[in-house]
Amino acid sequence: MGEVVEVPLDTLCAEDSPRAAGVDPAHARMLAETDAPLPPILVHRPTMRVIDGLHRLQAAKLKNAVAIDARFFDGDDQAAFILAVKSNITHGLPLSLADRKTAARRILEVRPQWSDRAIAAVTGLSHKTVGKVRRSTGEVPQPNAHIGRDGRVRALDPAQGRRRAHELIASNPTASIREIARGAGVSVATAHDVRHRHGRREEPARTVTRPRPRQADAVDLASAQIADNQAAVERLRSDPTIRYTESGRTLVRLLDGHLNDRDQWDQVARNIPEHRLELISELAKARAEDWRQFVELLQKRRR
Numbered sequence: 001m002g003e004v005v006e007v008p009l010d011t012l013c014a015e016d017s018p019r020a021a022g023v024d025p026a027h028a029r030m031l032a033e034t035d036a037p038l039p040p041i042l043v044h045r046p047t048m049r050v051i052d053g054l055h056r057l058q059a060a061k062l063k064n065a066v067a068i069d070a071r072f073f074d075g076d077d078q079a080a081f082i083l084a085v086k087s088n089i090t091h092g093l094p095l096s097l098a099d100r101k102t103a104a105r106r107i108l109e110v111r112p113q114w115s116d117r118a119i120a121a122v123t124g125l126s127h128k129t130v131g132k133v134r135r136s137t138g139e140v141p142q143p144n145a146h147i148g149r150d151g152r153v154r155a156l157d158p159a160q161g162r163r164r165a166h167e168l169i170a171s172n173p174t175a176s177i178r179e180i181a182r183g184a185g186v187s188v189a190t191a192h193d194v195r196h197r198h199g200r201r202e203e204p205a206r207t208v209t210r211p212r213p214r215q216a217d218a219v220d221l222a223s224a225q226i227a228d229n230q231a232a233v234e235r236l237r238s239d240p241t242i243r244y245t246e247s248g249r250t251l252v253r254l255l256d257g258h259l260n261d262r263d264q265w266d267q268v269a270r271n272i273p274e275h276r277l278e279l280i281s282e283l284a285k286a287r288a289e290d291w292r293q294f295v296e297l298l299q300k301r302r303r
Helices: 023-032 054-064 077-087 097-108 116-123 127-136 158-172 177-184 188-199 228-239 245-254 262-270 274-302
Strands: 005-008 041-045 049-052 066-073 144-146 154-157
Touching: 023 054, 041 077, 049 054, 049 077, 054 066, 066 077, 066 228, 077 116, 097 116, 097 127, 116 127, 158 177, 158 188, 177 188, 228 245
Parallel strands: 041 066
Antiparallel strands: 005 066, 041 049, 144 154
């Protein structure tokens, strides 16, 4: 979205609004009667459709204006509608609950891979409500992975995601870890683990279904064979028995301080100056020995 420009009113289109009832006349009159300058409206350049600012447009018409300040958006129709929904829950006259649910249903149709929380952030609904809308809409395809608010891909069926990653590696051995992860709908750490198993000719999927522990703090991360290390760190970070102790916070900082992407390790190694290779290698060995001894201490406690 670029600079503010003046756009003639008769070139603008007011169709495809997320508001089922259209413009609220009382709200438009209130805007027309104010002396304060109104923010520029947002317009979809390819169609000249108003994405955000229908009430400001109507107010300008009531004041017999011939043009209005606007900014342009150049994305596709689907992105324009999503932006319209998001814009109309953050300012101005909020969308009704019915309009937001309708918008969530429409977004699910065009972005089924988005997680419930990602759609909730756009529509102003709770993620539980979005989940109910998803389950009630039988026409919406159910993908193998969801894209969260942070943009990360999370597999819904880990075993299926691993099998897909294995197939991608077999068909394209030179593909990068990130390409495999994106294509299979799994995390980068999982894609790396599958590639490692593929090289050793092991089965691609070793997902184990285990009963939930009776106490939330009784999770045994080692026995669960968690492939996504970052997800494991986040579980520790949210565990009250870890986060509310100094030793627990120190442990999370140590675990979180390591690179979680094998491609990142490779990049760091390639960019180390030649004259520092030996020193950094010795330091890495020392840190590895520290972690090895730490593992021994944990294993002694388990016994």
